[in-house]
Amino acid sequence: MDFLPNMRLTTQRQIILEELGKVTSHPTANEVYDMVRKRLPRIGLGTVYRNLELLAENGIILKLEVGGTQKRFDATIESHYHIRCSVCGRVDDVDIEVQEEINETAAKSCDYKILGHHIEFSGICNECSAKETVLH
Amino acid sequence: MDFLPNMRLTTQRQIILEELGKVTSHPTANEVYDMVRKRLPRIGLGTVYRNLELLAENGIILKLEVGGTQKRFDATIESHYHIRCSVCGRVDDVDIEVQEEINETAAKSCDYKILGHHIEFSGICNECSAKETVLH
DNA sequence: TTATGTGCAAAACATTTGCAGGAGT
DNA sequence: ACTCCTGCAAATGTTTTGCACATAA
Numbered sequence: 001m002d003f004l005p006n007m008r009l010t011t012q013r014q015i016i017l018e019e020l021g022k023v024t025s026h027p028t029a030n031e032v033y034d035m036v037r038k039r040l041p042r043i044g045l046g047t048v049y050r051n052l053e054l055l056a057e058n059g060i061i062l063k064l065e066v067g068g069t070q071k072r073f074d075a076t077i078e079s080h081y082h083i084r085c086s087v088c089g090r091v092d093d094v095d096i097e098v099q100e101e102i103n104e105t106a107a108k109s110c111d112y113k114i115l116g117h118h119i120e121f122s123g124i125c126n127e128c129s130a131k132e133t134v135l136h
Numbered sequence: 137m138d139f140l141p142n143m144r145l146t147t148q149r150q151i152i153l154e155e156l157g158k159v160t161s162h163p164t165a166n167e168v169y170d171m172v173r174k175r176l177p178r179i180g181l182g183t184v185y186r187n188l189e190l191l192a193e194n195g196i197i198l199k200l201e202v203g204g205t206q207k208r209f210d211a212t213i214e215s216h217y218h219i220r221c222s223v224c225g226r227v228d229d230v231d232i233e234v235q236e237e238i239n240e241t242a243a244k245s246c247d248y249k250i251l252g253h254h255i256e257f258s259g260i261c262n263e264c265s266a267k268e269t270v271l272h
Numbered sequence: 273t274t275a276t277g278t279g280c281a282a283a284a285c286a287t288t289t290g291c292a293g294g295a296g297t
Numbered sequence: 298a299c300t301c302c303t304g305c306a307a308a309t310g311t312t313t314t315g316c317a318c319a320t321a322a
């Protein structure tokens with residue numbers, strides 16, 4: 001665990017990182033808070049937000065700006081795509097090849113200096129499909 | 137302007153739609169509120185939110201779930217991609233060909249019933265690039 | 273020792289909602 | 298008339314922040 005300068009290795013920071021690493025879901029700040037609180041009952045929600053933000057800024061974790069009302073966090077920083085269930089809001093990875101070339105295509109079509117891209121698929125997850133089938 | 141059943145053509149709804157159609161930016165609910173308020177000073181912010189939501193549900197406008205803290209709205213409903221400036225947050229269209237085929241590619245890699253996808257590029261817009269150049 | 277981090281609570285935002293009165297059809 | 302819609306204000310949900318104390322380096 002090599003942290004960057006100006007980032008101390010505190011118990012809170014360490015446990016947030018450990019808990020985030022344990023799950024393959026893409027938890028919201030509040031879900032991380034719930035996970036961490038089982039081990040550190042007195043941790044504050046503000047501390048969780050501050051640390052997730054700081055870890056994301058330093059490229060140690062990924063902050064997902066996907067649809068829905070809450071941001072989500074991911075211990076995997078390698079570039080990959082996501083899918084969000086339109087019914088329950090859960091987010092999963094989509095392991096298809098990253099389309100590096102579309103950055104250049106986009107560069108020709110707009111006046112921005114392109115930094116990157118993200119693809120967000122939308123769909124209905126297995127559980128929600130099953131529930132719908134039962135109901136109708 | 138053909139509205140769907142159960143949607144009355146109110147002055148508020150009409151003007152929201154007109155103002156949204158005038159701009160090529162992708163305004164937030166609050167920006168729409170400011171635009172509309174010049175013509176309807178007594179309109180409530182809640183009415184703007186309710187109407188944008190309703191118009192989006194009926195496929196008359198597009199609700200953009202892009203990064204950042206606020207949702208944005210777009211009078212153009214044809215499928216297209218967006219780019220967001222990492223510095224100022226503005227959102228512009230990216231007119232490249234829509235990649236229909238990646239939906240099938242994604243379908244093979246995950247257990248969802250795929251409904252669609254959206255690509256969000258990130259970059260630095262012209263104005264912000266210019267400002268950075270001046271500053272350094 | 274000292275800058276950085278923490279817990280707590282309040283503040284700041286964005287968005288939604290309840291309700292009584294108003295307006296479209 | 299009979300719904301649906303509006304303005305207003307209050308409520309909700311998420312994230313940020315101020316501050317006094319604690320702690321890693």
